[in-house]
Amino acid sequence: MAIRQKTVMTIKLAGRGTSHSRSEAHVRDLVQVVDEPIERGGTNEGLAPTETAFSALIGCTNVIGHKCAAKLGVDIGDLDFAMEVDFDRRGVLLMEEVEVPFKAIRLSVTSKGSATAEELQRVAEETAKYCPIAKLYENSGTELTVTWESG
Known part of the structure; x- marks a missing residue:
């Protein structure tokens, strides 16, 4: 008998x-x-909330990207990531409410x-469809740009 997922x-955290x-x-x-960094009054024992x-x-991009690649039969190997975020900090500075704090x-x-450029593009398209964290950002108004390339 097959196990039905x-x-x-409901995910519970404390x-x-x-x-x-x-x-x-x-x-x-x-x-x-x-935690916050020392310069913001923290102890630097973990990543800041943002x-x-x-x-x-x-x-999420790593996990879903690998799932999509496997489903497509594409070898993406290990992935390296570089990220830049445009963060409107007026909200965390208590200056004013900011509706979309992560602008881009x-x-x-x-x-x-060994994936070709075309195969990577297909993996990227599929990953964009299924990554829940990417959806969270996009649906909150953040301009999300994800580019995939061979290295």
């Missing part, structure tokens, strides 16, 4: 703030520390595999 599920800048998110048997959100896009994200993905 759930299409909708967390606690251990100082004015440091928090812990508990997921499964893991703890993710989120950096955590940005790194989630890299992680430019993510460059470099494939170390």
Whole structure:
């Protein structure tokens, strides 16, 4: 009998703030520390909340990219990422509410595999369809540009 995967599920997390800048998110048997850098009053024990959100896009692009490549039979090998984010900080500085704080994200993905430019383009198109973190940013109004190239 085949196992049927759930299409909708509830994911549960717990967390606690251990100082004015440091928090812990508990997921499964893991703890993710989120903290501010020392120059912003933190202890630099983890990524800042915004950096955590940005790194989630890299992680999601990696996972979904590899799933799509496997489904398409394309060798993308290991991936390298470079990202730039245009961040309107007026909100976190408590100057005024900002509806779209991350104005633009430019993510460059470099494939170390043997995929051709055409194959990489197909993987990129499929990844854009299915990466939930990319969808989150795009649907919030962030101008998201993801480019794939061979390295």
